[in-house]
Amino acid sequence: MAFRGRGRGRGYGGGGGYGFAKQEPFELFPDIELPDIKSVPKEETLVRESAKLRNFWKASAYYLEETVSKRGMDIGQQSVDFLAITLDMVAAESQKWLLDSFGVYFMSSIFSMNLNSQSTDIERYSDRSKPKTTITRDSLSQILELKKFPRELIGGSRGQQPSRKKVRWNPESELQKLDYLEKLEQRAQGLEGKDEKEKKEGENEDEDENDGEEDIEEEPSDDDYYQNVDFDDDEDDFNDVDDGGEDEGTF
Amino acid sequence: MVSQYGIKLAVHLINNHFGNLVAKVCENLLRRGPLTLQLIVRYTELTPQQVKNSLLILIQHNCVQAFSLEQEGGLEDGPRSNTQYMALFNNMLHRMRFSKFLEIVSREFDEECKGLLEGLLQHGRLTLKQMVERAKDMAERAKSTKKEGKSFVKV
Numbered sequence: 001m002a003f004r005g006r007g008r009g010r011g012y013g014g015g016g017g018y019g020f021a022k023q024e025p026f027e028l029f030p031d032i033e034l035p036d037i038k039s040v041p042k043e044e045t046l047v048r049e050s051a052k053l054r055n056f057w058k059a060s061a062y063y064l065e066e067t068v069s070k071r072g073m074d075i076g077q078q079s080v081d082f083l084a085i086t087l088d089m090v091a092a093e094s095q096k097w098l099l100d101s102f103g104v105y106f107m108s109s110i111f112s113m114n115l116n117s118q119s120t121d122i123e124r125y126s127d128r129s130k131p132k133t134t135i136t137r138d139s140l141s142q143i144l145e146l147k148k149f150p151r152e153l154i155g156g157s158r159g160q161q162p163s164r165k166k167v168r169w170n171p172e173s174e175l176q177k178l179d180y181l182e183k184l185e186q187r188a189q190g191l192e193g194k195d196e197k198e199k200k201e202g203e204n205e206d207e208d209e210n211d212g213e214e215d216i217e218e219e220p221s222d223d224d225y226y227q228n229v230d231f232d233d234d235e236d237d238f239n240d241v242d243d244g245g246e247d248e249g250t251f
Numbered sequence: 252m253v254s255q256y257g258i259k260l261a262v263h264l265i266n267n268h269f270g271n272l273v274a275k276v277c278e279n280l281l282r283r284g285p286l287t288l289q290l291i292v293r294y295t296e297l298t299p300q301q302v303k304n305s306l307l308i309l310i311q312h313n314c315v316q317a318f319s320l321e322q323e324g325g326l327e328d329g330p331r332s333n334t335q336y337m338a339l340f341n342n343m344l345h346r347m348r349f350s351k352f353l354e355i356v357s358r359e360f361d362e363e364c365k366g367l368l369e370g371l372l373q374h375g376r377l378t379l380k381q382m383v384e385r386a387k388d389m390a391e392r393a394k395s396t397k398k399e400g401k402s403f404v405k406v
Contacts, residue, residue: 045350046350050350053349053373054267060373062312064269064271064305144307145381149307150319152288
């Protein structure tokens with residue numbers, strides 16, 4: 001299969017000659033003939049359906065959103081952080097000017113307006129016409145079939161923790177476990193014993209078969225030992241100095 | 252293996268459909284693989300209740316699969332069961348094609364079939380009872396609107 005892939009790029013070479021690919025100049029934006037826009041169908045029904053589904057989910061209990069509060073504050077905080085970074089880089093004289101100018105900017109900007117409007121809860125007449133952003137949703141437990149979900153997820157939505165047994169040391173259960181382990185051990189030993197017996201039996205059979213050969217091989221050949229040839233008795237062979245019996249204790 | 256852009260797309264879809272809380276849980280599951288509830292709470296830094304609700308929604312819409320692993324070494328006599336949650340990436344991407352599915356069904360079959368499929372796509376999973384009730388409601392609503400139309404014409 002690999003040779004097929006290789007050959008793909010060398011079609012122009014002719015006769016399967018092994019030559020390098022011809023270098024061509026790289027063009028950043030080559031002229032491409034785009035298909036006619038009018039021929040592409042505009043699938044409005046799909047867009048409408050997907051918008052419908054999305055609106056359904058947004059209005060349903062499935063839509064969970066983290067309430068983002070004090071947007072203006074956050075943006076203001078970011079600007080202040082940015083200011084602190086730039087201040088490190090600017091000389092001390094210009095710091096004053098920057099602080100003053102940003103101070104004036106913040107006072108007159110939308111951020112200060114936001115802060116003020118958050119602190120006072122006065123309802124304006126113009127706010128009445130605005131659509132309410134908070135949508136009252138059903139709780140999830142009303143919609144979902146809770147039986148078919150993991151228990152740890154359902155426990156919370158009902159407001160009840162699943163009743164947990166207090167974890168206590170139960171000596172009886174430990175003893176039972178020990179008994180079980182002992183049984184296992186005994187069984188394992190029994191199995192081992194059986195295996196050994198079988199092995200022994202097998203070995204005996206083998207021995208019976210090989211008796212003649214082994215007798216010959218196992219004959220004690222102590223010749224090397226007695227002759228002291230090729231026998232290592234941990235003695236220093238090169239410094240064989242006789243102490244004249246000093247090692248022996250004198251009584 | 253899901254590419255990082257695939258994960259971005261899936262998270263965007265979930266964010267669009269179910270809001271940013273659910274999307275946060277989903278992103279963690281996609282990036283880190285199967286996780287337990289405790290780990291999800293730790294990684295997302297949301298409250299346990301928020302995470303539980305997000306998981307319920309994701310499971311309901313077949314974007315997450317829960318499975319339990321039994322491990323030995325529990326404190327009580329039985330083995331400790333450990334529930335883990337796994338994101339189903341392909342199912343998340345299929346959410347883009349829901350309108351296409353609806354269109355094909357409406358072209359091939361009748362309006363009733365479309366209604367049934369629409370219910371399933373909206374709610375993720377429904378029991379037979381729920382589907383029957385929903386179909387009944389739809390039929391009654393259609394009747395009442397017809398009647399209203401007729402009476403309006405009369406008036």
